[in-house]
Amino acid sequence: MGQGRPDPEPTPVRPAAGPAGDVLVRIRGLRFSRGSQTIFDDVDLDIRRGLVTAIMGPSGTGKTTLLKLISGQLHPDAGTVEVDGQDVHRLSRRDLYRLRTRMGMLFQSGALLTDLSVFENVAFPLREHARLPEPLLRKLVLMKLEAVGLRGAARLMPSELSGGMARRVALARAVALDPMMIMYDEPFTGQDPISMGVLVALIRQLNDASGLTSIVVSHDVRETAGISDYLYIIANGRVMCGGTPAQVEADDSRWVRQFMDGLPDGPVRYHYPAEPLEQDLLGGPRR
Amino acid sequence: MARMRTVELLVGIFMAAGFVALFFLAMKVSNLSTAADGDGYLLTARFENIGSLKVRSPVTMAGVRIGRVDSIGFDQDTYQAVVRLRIDQDYDRIPSDTFANIFTAGLLGEQYIGLDPGASEDYLRGGDRIEFTQSALVLERMIGQFLFSKAEGGDK
Amino acid sequence: MIEALASLGRSGLAALASLGRAHLLLLGIIAGLPSLLLRPRLLIMQLFGIGVLSVLIVVVSGLFVGMVLGLQGHYVLSQFGASESLGVTVAASLVRELGPVVTALLVAGRAGSALTAEIGLMKATEQLSGLEMMAVDPVKRVLTPRFFGGLLAMPLLAAMFSAVGVIGGWFVGVGLLGVDDGAFWSQMQAKIDLHEDVVNGVIKSVVFGFVVTWIALYEGYDAMPTAAGVSRATTRTVVHSSLAVLGLDFVLTALMFGD
Numbered sequence: 001m002g003q004g005r006p007d008p009e010p011t012p013v014r015p016a017a018g019p020a021g022d023v024l025v026r027i028r029g030l031r032f033s034r035g036s037q038t039i040f041d042d043v044d045l046d047i048r049r050g051l052v053t054a055i056m057g058p059s060g061t062g063k064t065t066l067l068k069l070i071s072g073q074l075h076p077d078a079g080t081v082e083v084d085g086q087d088v089h090r091l092s093r094r095d096l097y098r099l100r101t102r103m104g105m106l107f108q109s110g111a112l113l114t115d116l117s118v119f120e121n122v123a124f125p126l127r128e129h130a131r132l133p134e135p136l137l138r139k140l141v142l143m144k145l146e147a148v149g150l151r152g153a154a155r156l157m158p159s160e161l162s163g164g165m166a167r168r169v170a171l172a173r174a175v176a177l178d179p180m181m182i183m184y185d186e187p188f189t190g191q192d193p194i195s196m197g198v199l200v201a202l203i204r205q206l207n208d209a210s211g212l213t214s215i216v217v218s219h220d221v222r223e224t225a226g227i228s229d230y231l232y233i234i235a236n237g238r239v240m241c242g243g244t245p246a247q248v249e250a251d252d253s254r255w256v257r258q259f260m261d262g263l264p265d266g267p268v269r270y271h272y273p274a275e276p277l278e279q280d281l282l283g284g285p286r287r
Numbered sequence: 288m289a290r291m292r293t294v295e296l297l298v299g300i301f302m303a304a305g306f307v308a309l310f311f312l313a314m315k316v317s318n319l320s321t322a323a324d325g326d327g328y329l330l331t332a333r334f335e336n337i338g339s340l341k342v343r344s345p346v347t348m349a350g351v352r353i354g355r356v357d358s359i360g361f362d363q364d365t366y367q368a369v370v371r372l373r374i375d376q377d378y379d380r381i382p383s384d385t386f387a388n389i390f391t392a393g394l395l396g397e398q399y400i401g402l403d404p405g406a407s408e409d410y411l412r413g414g415d416r417i418e419f420t421q422s423a424l425v426l427e428r429m430i431g432q433f434l435f436s437k438a439e440g441g442d443k
Numbered sequence: 444m445i446e447a448l449a450s451l452g453r454s455g456l457a458a459l460a461s462l463g464r465a466h467l468l469l470l471g472i473i474a475g476l477p478s479l480l481l482r483p484r485l486l487i488m489q490l491f492g493i494g495v496l497s498v499l500i501v502v503v504s505g506l507f508v509g510m511v512l513g514l515q516g517h518y519v520l521s522q523f524g525a526s527e528s529l530g531v532t533v534a535a536s537l538v539r540e541l542g543p544v545v546t547a548l549l550v551a552g553r554a555g556s557a558l559t560a561e562i563g564l565m566k567a568t569e570q571l572s573g574l575e576m577m578a579v580d581p582v583k584r585v586l587t588p589r590f591f592g593g594l595l596a597m598p599l600l601a602a603m604f605s606a607v608g609v610i611g612g613w614f615v616g617v618g619l620l621g622v623d624d625g626a627f628w629s630q631m632q633a634k635i636d637l638h639e640d641v642v643n644g645v646i647k648s649v650v651f652g653f654v655v656t657w658i659a660l661y662e663g664y665d666a667m668p669t670a671a672g673v674s675r676a677t678t679r680t681v682v683h684s685s686l687a688v689l690g691l692d693f694v695l696t697a698l699m700f701g702d
Contacts, residue, residue, distance in 0.1 A: 073575055097578040104576075111573035114565075125577045173577075291484075294491045301495045305599025308606035312538060312641050315609075315628070393525075 024049045024181060024213045025070060030079035032062070032069060039065055041237035043079070047181075052207050052214040054228035056221065057235050058259065063217040064108070066234075067183045070215075071103060072096050084180065101129050104174030104182040108189060110166035112158040118145070118169050119154040125176045144172040148202060164195030171202060181213040182206070188220040200227055221260055225249075233259055327354055327373040328413035332387045332400070337368045338423025340389055340398045346372050348402040353378045356400065372400065372417075382407040383415065389423035398423055465661045468582070472590045472660065475583030479591060485584075489592030493554045493656075497600055500549055505537075505604035508545060509611025512536055516612070517620050529622050530631035533612030534605075538635065538644045539700065542605035544692050547651035550597060551684040555659035558589055559680040562663025563673035571664075586660050593659070597652025598645050605644065643699045650695065651688050658684040 025047035032040040039062035047053045055063055068074040070081055072088045081088045083099060091099060112121045123141045126132060132140070145151040148168040158166060167187065174182055184203065188196050204227045207214045218224045225231065225245045233241040233248070233256060240255045241248055248256060258266030274280065337359065346354040354374035362369050374381070384405030391398050402417075411417070479486060516532040565571050565585065574581040609631075616622040635641070659680045666676035 068572075071576055073572065097580075100576060100578040105573075107569045107573055107576075109568055111569040113570055113573075114568070125579075128577065128579050170573075295487055297495045298487050298490045301490065301498060301596075302599065304498070305494075305596075305602055308599070308602035309641075309645070311606045312602055312609075313637055315632070 022049055023047065024084060025215070026080075026082040027070075028080050028082075030069065030081065031077045032065065032074070033077060034065075038237050040069075040076070040079075043234070043237070043239055045232060045239065045242075047213060047215055048230065049213050050207075050211055051229040052203065052216060052227055053230045053232070054216045054218060054224045055232045055234060056217075056219055056224060056259070057233055057240075058219065062237070063219075063234070064185050067105065067185055067215070067217060070183065071100060071105065101125070101177055102180045104177070104179040106167065106170050106174050106182065106184045106187060108186045110158070110163075110170035112161075112166055112170055112173070114158050116158075117154070118150065118156050118158070118161070121158065121169060122173045122176055125173060129177060141176070144176055145169075147175075147206070148172045149198070162195075164191055164198070167191075167195075167199065168202070171199075171206075175206060175210070175212075178210065179212070181215065184214065184216045184218070186218055187216065188218055188223050196223060203227055221262065225260075235259070327375045328379075329357060330372045330374060330381075330411055330413075330415055330417055332370050332372060332417040332420050333362070333365070333367040334370060334387075334389065334420050334422045335367060336422040336425060337370060338389055338391075338398050338425060340370065340400070340423065344397065345399045346374065346402065347399060348378070348381070348404065350401075353402075370400070379410060381411045383409040383411050384419065385411070385417060386419045386421065387417045388421040391424070461665070464665060465657070468586075468661055468664060469657055471580075471582040472586050472657075475580070475587030476591070478583050479587050482588075485588035486592055486595075489588045490596055493550070493558070493589070493592045494596030494600065497550050497554050497596070498603065500553055501546055501600045501604050502607050504545060504549060505542075505607035506611040508541055508604075509533060509537060509608030510615045512541075512608065513612035513615030513620070517616055517622065526616075526620075526622050527626040528630055529612070529616045530627035530629075531634045533616070534609050534631045534635050535640065537605040537608040537612075538640045540692070540696070542601045542608065543644050543647040543651055544688060546601040546604045546648060547597065547655055547688040548685055550593075550600060550652075551655045551659070551688065552681055554593065554596075555655050555680050555684050556677045558593075558656070558659040559663040559666070559677045560673055562586070562589075562660060563666035563668070563676050566664065566666060567668035567670075567673060582664075586664065590656050590660060593656030594649065594652045597655070598648040601644065601648035601651075639699075643695075646699075647692065647695050650691060654687050654691060655684040658687065 023046045025045070027043060027045040030040045030043040030045075031038075045055075055066065057063060065074060069076055070083065070088065072081075072091070075089055083103070086095070086099060088096070088099070112118075113124065116124065119141055122144055123137060126137055126140060130137075142151055142154065145154055148171050150165060150168055150172065153161070153165065153169070158169070161169065171182075187199055187203070191199065200223055203214060203216065206212055216224055216228065225248070228245060231241070231243060231245055231248045232239055235255060240259075241251055241253065243251070248260065251257075254266055257263065264270050275283075340356060340359065342356050342359060344356045345352045346356065354372055357371040357373040360369040360371075361367075372387075381402065382405040384407040386403040386405065388401045388403065389398055390401045405419075512533045513529065516529050516536075517526055520526045520528055520532065562571075562585065565581075571581040571585070574584060613627060617624045617627050662676040662680045662683070663673075666672045
């Protein structure tokens with residue numbers, strides 16, 4: 001764990017011609033900063049239809065921000081985000097809202113509406129956007145809950161659910177309108193092994209069964225790499241690496257290796273920048 | 288949902304209670320039931336001094352309010368106050384030689400116009416003028432008169 | 444020295460920016476009125492939360508305030524031999540001033556802080572974001588019903604306060620202190636004018652309802668999405684809306700009851 005010279009920054013990676021399926025989300029030249037901190041600096045990404053694409057990277061690299069940029073909740077300083085051929089940030093409010101009904105998002109905490117029951121939470125998007133007769137709506141909601149294994153919990157309130165269960169309900173809600181893509185924001189964080197296994201299986205099943213496109217943002221290497229068809233690693237605001245899990249495993253750039261293998265020190269420094277130790281201990285009091 | 292029914296019921300009761308309170312304030316507390324503004328006919332009266340008479344001050348006869356002061360003006364030619372009274376339509380038999388006085392209600396009270404009926408067979412109609420008026424009693428003048436008459440009496 | 448000035452300038456600019464945000468939010472809230480009329484159930488829920496749940500504190504406070512007015516009023520008026528005017532005194536104080544103002548302060552404390560905490564918490568747990576993602580405008584869905592609920596509830600609560608207060612004053616004055624029952628009511632009815640007193644009092648409470656609810660919703664919506672942030676926002680709501688109510692009361696009173 002030396003404090004040697006910093007590694008030279010690798011050149012940013014451009015998306016290669018990947019596996020089959022046309023591109024659903026195309027990001028080019030994305031630049032975004034918050035205050036004085038640059039979060040994204042010239043990022044290019046392709047998310048292909050029908051695949052599970054993972055976006056990984058160390059904490060604080062703005063992965064949640066990326067999802068918000070894709071959904072139009074945040075505006076980039078430069079660059080374009082195209083979803084299904086439409087430039088998200090140029091859409092009118094109405095068109096943006098219509099586009100959002102075709103996107104599902106699973107928040108880190110589930111973000112269920114606390115004053116509604118599980119059933120009502122899943123029914124919410126259906127009631128808002130679809131005119132369905134009540135019996136049909138009921139069947140749909142129950143089917144969605146069945147898909148995530150929580151049909152029996154329909155009467156419970158969100159405060160009565162465990163974290164894992166809340167996330168599954170949120171997942172059922174995210175797919176209520178049968179969207180064309182789902183975004184998962186750190187779905188595996190803080191889950192026990194069983195819940196983790198359940199979620200992992202669900203993500204994969206949902207994607208394949210319904211021909212969905214999934215974007216999983218995570219820093220849980222093992223689980224995420226296990227179910228993804230394509231991986232991007234983002235660090236320092238740039239795309240460090242992009243490819244199938246096999247390609248990424250074989251990549252021997254130091255950045256990728258430190259992240260994938262979970263090494264404490266490497267291009268992402270262990271020590272926060274500081275003066276040499278001797279100077280701090282033996283030198284005078286800090287001004 | 289039973290819970291929703293309860294909520295709706297309570298909100299309904301709340302709204303009703305609120306309106307009842309407003310109604311109570313309007314009817315029992317304010318002068319709504321005794322007010323009768325708007326129609327009525329106008330009479331004029333001129334005074335040397337109206338004291339603190341205000342617009343909407345009551346106009347009474349035998350102590351009963353039969354109207355209100357409609358407007359107060361000033362005549363620069365005669366240096367008199369010109370007061371217009373609005374009398375309720377119901378009271379249309381006010382003799383034309385009625386006196387209009389400015390009285391004070393109670394000790395600290397506000398001033399009002401009290402009408403003393405005359406004996407004429409002719410009645411006042413809209414636009415008519417009350418000929419006989421008595422101005423408000425101004426405290427300073429009264430004291431002045433009192434002192435003056437005291438001084439006079441003392442001299443004898 | 445320069446630092447202090449710079450910091451003052453920054454605070455000033457921040458306050459102006461905040462004021463601007465608050466007004467933009469208000470526009471968004473009012474724009475949600477048409478959608479609200481299509482879903483009366485949301486409004487009813489909020490009338491419950493803001494109105495019904497505040498009734499107890501408003502009515503109890505009104506009763507005590509009215510009784511105190513009866514006591515104090517009688518004490519002062521009887522020195523002038525004018526205790527017959529107790530009815531007018533109590534009613535005028537309540538209907539013109541204490542009803543709207545005290546009710547607004549109570550509601551700001553009880554319902555206003557609850558609103559701020561609720562909205563702030565929804566922000567912190569990403570529920571507002573979630574609504575956005577489900578293509579539902581959180582301002583129209585969450586804030587508009589609460590705004591109009593508060594606007595509608597306030598005058599009704601103020602009327603209840605005044606009404607109960609008058610009864611409290613009557614109970615103390617006529618019941619306990621021996622003021623003549625007839626004089627109490629008749630003087631009141633003669634002197635309290637519907638338009639000048641009651642209607643003006645209602646107008647005041649509508650204005651207060653507008654301001655108190657607006658501040659509560661804005662502070663919640665603008666709060667930092669952390670526990671400390673929400674708690675600070677709640678405090679700000681109570682302080683700002685109380686000051687706003689008292690300041691507006693002065694302005695409105697001068698406009699309405701001045702010459």
